[in-house]
Amino acid sequence: MTSTPSREVPQDLQDGTVAARLLAWFDQHGRHDLPWQRGITPYRVWVSEIMLQQTQVGTVIPYFERFMTRFPGVRALADAPIDDVLHHWTGLGYYARARNLHRAAQKVRDEHAGVFPDTLDSLCALPGVGRSTAGAILSIACGVRAPILDGNVKRVLTRLCAIEGDTSRGATLEELWRIAESLMPQKRCAHYTQAIMDLGATLCTRSRPACVLCPLAASCIARAEGSPTRYPSRKQTRRIPERHCQMLVIRNPAGEFLLEQRPPAGIWGGLWSFPEIDSATDAATACDRIAGEPAASLHHGTAFRHTFSHFHLDVSPVHIRVAGLGRHVLEDQRLAWYKPGQRALGLAAPVKKLIDALCPPETAHEP
Numbered sequence: 001m002t003s004t005p006s007r008e009v010p011q012d013l014q015d016g017t018v019a020a021r022l023l024a025w026f027d028q029h030g031r032h033d034l035p036w037q038r039g040i041t042p043y044r045v046w047v048s049e050i051m052l053q054q055t056q057v058g059t060v061i062p063y064f065e066r067f068m069t070r071f072p073g074v075r076a077l078a079d080a081p082i083d084d085v086l087h088h089w090t091g092l093g094y095y096a097r098a099r100n101l102h103r104a105a106q107k108v109r110d111e112h113a114g115v116f117p118d119t120l121d122s123l124c125a126l127p128g129v130g131r132s133t134a135g136a137i138l139s140i141a142c143g144v145r146a147p148i149l150d151g152n153v154k155r156v157l158t159r160l161c162a163i164e165g166d167t168s169r170g171a172t173l174e175e176l177w178r179i180a181e182s183l184m185p186q187k188r189c190a191h192y193t194q195a196i197m198d199l200g201a202t203l204c205t206r207s208r209p210a211c212v213l214c215p216l217a218a219s220c221i222a223r224a225e226g227s228p229t230r231y232p233s234r235k236q237t238r239r240i241p242e243r244h245c246q247m248l249v250i251r252n253p254a255g256e257f258l259l260e261q262r263p264p265a266g267i268w269g270g271l272w273s274f275p276e277i278d279s280a281t282d283a284a285t286a287c288d289r290i291a292g293e294p295a296a297s298l299h300h301g302t303a304f305r306h307t308f309s310h311f312h313l314d315v316s317p318v319h320i321r322v323a324g325l326g327r328h329v330l331e332d333q334r335l336a337w338y339k340p341g342q343r344a345l346g347l348a349a350p351v352k353k354l355i356d357a358l359c360p361p362e363t364a365h366e367p
């Protein structure tokens, strides 16, 4: 799909009417009681924005609250072990976000004396912070006139101005930034940012926009055309490849699980997972090789699929009991016996699911 040539932002969108209507709607119908809207600081806005990438508000709320309890400020986050950070991210997915969050907190601690920077460029220099996240931090926490352009806002703007083309790149992206910039009011920048995010999340939804309730309906070109869901342009769908693996669910006589820490980069980077082998490898031989302990019993569990953004992973669990503690486990720091509830480790999502099924959380010992 090619981008349409850039054009001027329609005059009626630049006269402040859109912002005024949006703010009036937000005052009455917007969300005002989300956890990150209380005690607003750049740190809280930043963490919430990173968590909300690719993730629904309802899912994020309990994670955000637990995260803030454990890491109430940027120094607490910077000083924490990465395992602890990943543990508090377990289940949210896209773990690079958590690793970047941790690295960025250390950068704020070491290069900015623990105080969040307050310019677009210095925020964008932090790992995992792009222009839109920086705009959210500046506008919501500091009241600065800095627009955002997350997925929800892109959807609203492409419909409002009937913008075609790939919204993630090139001339289309530049045009959207120009529109975002020109719509942003001089005052009430924090509320405006929250308002346009809310509009995208609650009314201008992907498949069923509630145009009859929308405060921008009179200005919206997509609505006038009668086909709002035509925008944003659909990306061409590609077939997602499939991969297969076996996960060795090895337990010792104490009922502990053998976990292996994954390399820092790549899928589930830095998280703890069951040892993984390819489908053709013999599981009993692999158990002996990895743990240094022969399998005392072995049975194959029910296979399941875990889907990433770019491939499906079909997992065949192999349940293995061993009689000892494994001579390799003590020697290799990347191997550990894990008892649920006793140690804060970041777990890959399917691993947590399997452990919860075998050892339900209410029966696990809490520290």
Ligand code: SF4
Pocket (backbone or CB within 6 Å): 156, 159, 160, 203, 204, 205, 209, 210, 211, 212, 214, 215, 216, 217, 218, 220, 221, 222, 223, 228
């Ligand atoms: S009128 Fe409809 S399509 Fe246009 S911004 Fe509002 S909800 Fe979205």
